[in-house]
Amino acid sequence: MKRLGVRALVVAAGVAATVCTVVALRQDTSASPVSPPEPRSDTSTSxxxxxxxxVERYWTDSRMEEAEPAPMPTEE
Incomplete structure (x- = not known):
């Protein structure tokens, strides 16, 4: 009889942990999506x-060898 009590306690703890995990995950995915930040005035996008x-025809081996990284903005 005592053994059944311990087993029931372990099962109840497992169920409680599972329920908590599911609730936490649902709250995380149901939150409103975060909007991307507005572009700074000194940047542009398209x-x-x-x-x-x-694209594959343009980027020949010689063009790839001569390519240089685009300059990246710095924080002021």
Whole structure:
């Protein structure tokens, strides 16, 4: 009889842990999505759709070797 009590306690603790985990995960995914930050006034963005084949034709081995990283903005 005593053994059944310990087993029931372990099962109840497992169920409680599972319920807590599910509740925590649901709260995290149901939160409103975070909006991306507004671009700074000294930056610009654009969406460009290119055909993959055109890009592969443009970036030849010699162009890849001569390519330099784009300058990155610094925090002021």
């Amino acid at each position: 969406d460009v759709q290119r055909d993959r084949r055109d």
